[in-house]
Amino acid sequence: MSNKAHSLLWNIGQLLPRSRVLRIYPLGFCRPEVVYSKWNPRNRLLNGFEYGLRPSVRCLFQGILKSVDGCTQTKGVRHTVLFKFGNVLCPRRLSSDSEHSLVSDGASDHDLMKLNFHHTASENVLTKKMIPTPMNHKKLAQECNSLSDVLDTFSRAPTFPSSSYFLAMWTIVKRIPGDKRRFEIQLMFRHPAFHQLCEHMMREAKIMHYDHLLFSLNAIMKLGVPQNTLMVQTLLRTIQERINECDERCLSILSTALKTLEPCMNVNALQAGLRILVDQQVWKIEHIFTLQTVMKYIGKDTSFALKKKLEMKALKELGRFSVLNSQHMFEVLAAMDHRSVVLLNECSKKVMDNIHGCPFKVLIGILQSCRDLRYQNEDLFKSIADYVATTFEIWKLKQVIFLLLSFEDLGFRHPGLMDKLMERVVAEPGALNLKNIVSVLHVYSSLNHVCKGQNREFLEAMTSALTVHLHRISSENLLNTVYSFCLMNYFPLALINQLTEKNIIKELLTSGDTEKNIHKLHVLNTCLKLDEHACYKATHIPLPQLPLSPAHPNDKVAEVLSSLLEGDGCFSRNVQLPHNYHIDFEIRMDNNRTQVFSFSDVDATSATNMQRVAVLCVPKSVYCLNSSHPRGLFAMKIRHLKAMGFHVILIHTWELRKLRMEDAVAFVKAKIYSPEAPPTTDATV
Template sequence: MNNKAHPLLWNIRQLSTLLPRSRVLRMYPLGFCRPQVVHSKWNPRIRLLNGFNEGLQPSVRYLFRDILKSVDGCIETKGISHAAVFKLDRVLYPRRLSSNSEHPLVSDGTSDHDLMKINFHHTSSEDVLTKKMRPIPMTHKKLAQECNSLSDVLDAFSKAPTFPSSSYFLAMWTIAKRISEDKRRFERQLMFGHPAFHQLCEHMMREGKIMHYDSLLFSLNAIVKLGVPQNTLMVQTLLRIIQERINECDERCLSILSTALESLKPCMNVTALRAGLRILVDQQVWKIKHVFTLQTVMKCIGKDTPLALKKKLEMKALKELDRFSVLNGQHMFAVLAAMDHRSVVLLHECSKVVIDNIHGCPFKVLISILQSCKDLRYQNEDLFKSIADYVATTFEIWKLKQVIFLLILFENLGFRPPELMDKLVEKVVKEPGSLNMKNIASALHVYSSLNHFHKGHNRERFLEAMVNALTVRLHHISSENLLDAVYSFCLMNYFPLALINQLIRKSIINELLTSDDTEKNIHKLRVLNACLKLDENAYYKAMHMQLSQLLPSPSHPNDKVAEVLRPSHPNDKVAEVLRPPHPNDKVAEVLRPPHPNDKVAEVLRPPHPNDKVAEVLSNLLEGEEYFTRDVQLPHDYHIDFEIRMDNNRTQVFSFSDTDADSATNMQRVALLCVPKSVYCLNSSHPRGLMAMKIRHLNAMGFHVILIHIWELRKLRMEDAIAFVRTKIYSNEALPTTDATV
């Protein structure tokens, strides 16, 4: 018996070398199958016998009929079906098949030529009949092509429900994306009222634990995008199942899960799932191969992610910089803003990508980049200038509201694009009726805040066009919008008579003083009052007197006498803490006896930004009697230091010198310690409020000198003294044009 079995086993080994790799379809529950490639772990005997079962001649098949029955039975019990089709690269000869001539596998009458005619791809009639009767699975792409509405998909489900249910939700979301918003809203109502929708939801909940993980995630994303409420049983059930099976998440599933979580509101299940996603990302961050998946995950994990994980994702992104496409570079700004992580190195590199490929950049991408820069407090003048120049050179292809929206973002960033703003001025002058009320208010705010004036006569024509457009809508403008418009005109030293007369009506003022934002309205009205007093002629000064009567009077120093006579109240201590400091408090501080803890408090007190300037002035002027600090002026103006000098600015007078008060050649000098925020980005061009303050101080008789705090802090005392000396004793005029700081 052993001698007879030896040739058979030898032939099987010879044939196993001829079999190529094949694809095996493993049947999962409910018939949802996925191809699985079998490499080394395979049984050559089973593969061979299945191949012979379908392809060999009857003489050979008759010999293996008993073995085939046993193998087929074993396969059926395991629930696995193999469909292996192979080709032989060489001809099987009788001598190769058998080493024992006494027991050949093929009869002696069979020639070599007949063996070459053996068809190894023969398919039986039973297999053909089975393929005809087997139902073809319905995919979501095919459903979306055959159906025209969401109700059609539900009708197809009610006729013959097939696994998985995710195909129907994906098909409905595919259809919803290609229709208009109004039709989508109507189709959504029909979907919720369809009798098969409830049944589909039940199927989805039952199949959630057995369908593939990526199909489950796609289903959740489609269900949420279709408008199914998040607090429904189906959505919460799917969220819970996704939590339980989160260990099945691969790189593709990470991207899908991150996209789905972006459209979900915070709740217990979403919070738990997001925490699980962070743990998973922390473990698999170095295994992520696709940049798009990395950016999707970074955008999803949220702002409250631990800093260590943010740093790890930043390092991964820096490692993949060489593989960044143009879209990846443009998208990285929004990703970092969503994660609230300010990576200057990554932003610099992505800025270079955006600058090099700025032409053809969509409007939404430009808006996203600028908004992200504002959120991240990232200022890159080259990036902003590149965007502004691109929009200015292609000005005709942009809508007017798009240009104004870009200018609003530039104003938030403190950047002034002169060419683009001049283009808009020319457009408004040529077409005065092209602006609506919202665009007018936005344009006035941008031009007044950035203190931009068009070169030439177009400035007056631009302001007149704005005034005319507002005058036509005067009776339809709300009081807040009217105040904002007049406030912007005042910053630009322009006073439209019709708008101001409408604003200072008693009914309008009372409405502004009783609104929800009273403090802001009072501040703007007082700015208007100061402009009418200090900027214009006697007619506007009369309007100033009328406005002063309507405004509430500020607090008076004599109010303290009444405060002393008033009986004490338990809440006086709280009010004392919240009360702003008064100039006379320093006198009381000097007269108060010293306390042992005063030195400790002095050491622990944070230094004031102007302390170094006071020390520099004391050393430069050789005494503190030559300057005063924290001077309060009318109209709520405040200056940091005041110096008295002659008109030639060569000699400094002491404040204790009474003869200097009556001197005719004395000039008051105001030193303002200013931060970078009072200028436009990387320039010496003052913004609107600072320009107005300088203008009003000049009207009060002051010569204004601006001390840059950020420069003074970097200098040693000797260099700081020289720096302030050049500011005080030089005859340079205040810079009003662009210049690099």
């Protein structure tokens, strides 16, 4: 550098305030480094991004600029606009309106040399804050009433960054009603400035803050821009290239944005990059909300090792979990498809301790997540049901029914809550619409809930409420309601007469889920023939034959019976009965059940004092959760076996597996020779 330039720079440095320091950058650019104490690009997201953009101060080199044929040029110095992102210096060329000190479309290096900083004669060029006009997307959304207004504002004076316009439009869309929203989005696509805004967005993608880029992608997708467009794919590619700039907050935004995208090459690559990044940074995540967002949107097909690492991180931070974090963790684990019993148990305790005041949506989310994760916590379910039963008056009828449907999915029966709903239905049968009636009947028949005091009144009230809708009920809903009544051993004539009409049967056998329809019609046929409460037994619906029930080995039970009855001749295995019923073992005994007859003894089998005994090996799934209360279909099977002349003995397979052979023999012997009938009421297993 010449002595003249050095002297000029030294003299100017003496005149500058101490708070501002000039620094010569290696690329040959000289600019003021100004400390803005109240500005933080992370704390003021999207509301002051432009304050971080500072163009190079070429006026410091006025002493060494020369005019050649009306053009200004420098000695070996190339001019551009510098933007600072944190500690990274990014020389980029922008396109925007010239009134805001940025370069217009198609600007050349010659135009860049003519940047005007709009300073007055009384102001020192070195001390002026050289910043473009700020663009606040929230303020823009408040000032504009439609998407076209935002695009009109952009066309009059485009400003950096373009993401502010997309965010403003998405903010406006969220407050527009659904019907008008589609019309506004159509107008947005047809607006002449929309394509120009998209071009600006693509050009600015590599220079805007990374979190701005992610927010822009999310807003663009929510506005309905197709994913296969050049702009969206450009943003995806740019996000890939700059993924190393992703901090903790950006991890959360990127995880959320990826959930809204359809699989494609760029999305798959970005998803893989996100997983690698999460795997590297999981122990550095400080905020619980960020951790849960990443876990929720990381994807079900993530490797088990990464899922386990995220689980360990969550367990490590368990002491910092708020009530909201604990409630949210059920949905997070379900979205990740990772069943962490330890984490679920700890979160369940906090949910139970703070159950009062828990919103309905959160309760439903917890129950649905438990179903998806196959997590059965009777204490948690009982706590939720007790809370709803205690505050029954504040809940809407459809909310209680929806909760009971969730409990039915889990196989959980809460007699107190179900009795309260029964009382409400008996008192106000007209309060139920058709959908509610179908749901209530499904829950009560599936869980086999019977209230001795008002069961008959409940069934009659449901029949009366359903009869009002008979003129407009669909065939499938009619079948579902009659099927539910059959499980509860109740047969309303008006409903059965309408269901057995030929056109209804034909429709059920040719449309919808025909396999389920055939099964339910077979149940109706069986009930009309075997149940003593059926009003007429002559009705028969011609149906296709169902496949035979699959036979289960039950080798241990067979070995126990062989040891107990001294041979295989005293029992029969896998007996197929009429009406598609199947029993695991059949034994023939006297009426007092003190003696077992051999199947080869013709005289014994033809004796009048002989009783057939059906031995059923049953799993836990045929009972309500953690009880010996049989569910609807199983209770109906027991009822029908008794109607066919069998005495039913139930062998719990999960109990028998735990026993040694001698203990198992004693266990089965007590069942066979016991005069007690199988339990049909609540009892803890």
